[in-house]
Amino acid sequence: MLTNGPVVDSSRAIGVFDSGVGGLTVLRALRDELPREQFIYLGDTARLPYGTKSAETVVRYALQAADALIGRGIKALVVACNTASAAALPSMRERYADLPVIGVVEPGAEAAVIATRSGCIAVIGTEATVRGGAYQRAICRRRPDAVVSAVACQMFVALAEEGWTSGAVARATAQRYLAPLSTPGSGSMPAAVADTLVLGCTHFPMLRSVIREVVGDTVTIVDSAATTARAARAMLSERGLLRLDETAAPMSFLATDGAARFAAIGARFLGCDIDSRAVELIDL
Numbered sequence: 004m005l006t007n008g009p010v011v012d013s014s015r016a017i018g019v020f021d022s023g024v025g026g027l028t029v030l031r032a033l034r035d036e037l038p039r040e041q042f043i044y045l046g047d048t049a050r051l052p053y054g055t056k057s058a059e060t061v062v063r064y065a066l067q068a069a070d071a072l073i074g075r076g077i078k079a080l081v082v083a084c085n086t087a088s089a090a091a092l093p094s095m096r097e098r099y100a101d102l103p104v105i106g107v108v109e110p111g112a113e114a115a116v117i118a119t120r121s122g123c124i125a126v127i128g129t130e131a132t133v134r135g136g137a138y139q140r141a142i143c144r145r146r147p148d149a150v151v152s153a154v155a156c157q158m159f160v161a162l163a164e165e166g167w168t169s170g171a172v173a174r175a176t177a178q179r180y181l182a183p184l185s186t187p188g189s190g191s192m193p194a195a196v197a198d199t200l201v202l203g204c205t206h207f208p209m210l211r212s213v214i215r216e217v218v219g220d221t222v223t224i225v226d227s228a229a230t231t232a233r234a235a236r237a238m239l240s241e242r243g244l245l246r247l248d249e250t251a252a253p254m255s256f257l258a259t260d261g262a263a264r265f266a267a268i269g270a271r272f273l274g275c276d277i278d279s280r281a282v283e284l285i286d287l
């Protein structure tokens with residue numbers, strides 16, 4: 004267990020971690036919800052994707068990333084990666100007993116259960132997230148009669164990074180992956196058609212329009228970024244850790260490879276420019 008005693012200094016930064024740039028969609032929501040907070044974001048760009056790796060490897064990588072952020076004196080950790088949240092959250096909570104740690108899976112499941120009317124929910128995520136079944140369990144814990152289908156859409160990660168978020172290739176890929184959602188009884192999906200679709204990967208909000216085109220207007224699309232940001236606020240407030248300082252709080256960025264690429268691609272995910280000189284390269 005790694006612990007320095009309970010975190011009490013509310014002026015410290017919040018650590019945010021993802022396998023790459025995807026978690027910047029969560030950082031964007033965190034900044035909106037918690038504008039006074041200071042954030043340190045770590046993207047493990049050297050080892051992306053996590054979504055195709057085994058659970059053991061994802062846990063190991065995630066703990067190394069969290070250790071690096073804890074070494075920078077953070078007051079709380081947001082695991083802004085569904086794959087890492089799904090595989091590594093229990094290990095993290097055990098290892099960092101005194102540190103508030105929040106993932107994106109539970110807030111995403113919560114939002115889905117609130118949104119669904121029929122109880123039929125589809126989750127799309129990386130291979131590892133779908134294989135591990137964390138969303139399926141988190142949804143059924145909240146609504147035991149829910150029918151949950153899950154489809155791995157790993158190629159969406161590459162499309163989002165490439166910026167191919169609309170047009171023929173994105174549409175064809177979305178149609179291929181999401182066909183079971185509109186074809187009752189096909190593939191591994193149950194006959195019930197979902198009324199709610201969870202974007203269970205922090206890269207996928209970048210493809211929201213094309214996903215919407217393919218699934219149609221009647222399906223509610225749930226993205227855990229905003230719910231996670233609200234859950235983070237509640238957790239900090241409960242522990243007396245909200246930053247009260249009115250002065251502007253800078254963001255800082257760490258990456259394990261390719262500072263220029265991180266800044267260029269990350270800007271699209273974050274919705275504002277990232278200066279590549281402000282991206283510090285680290286080894287985990």
Ligand code: DGL
Binds near residue numbers: 132160
């Ligand atoms: N952004 C990560 C997630 O939310 C997935 C990307 C990857 O495969 O590393 O699951």
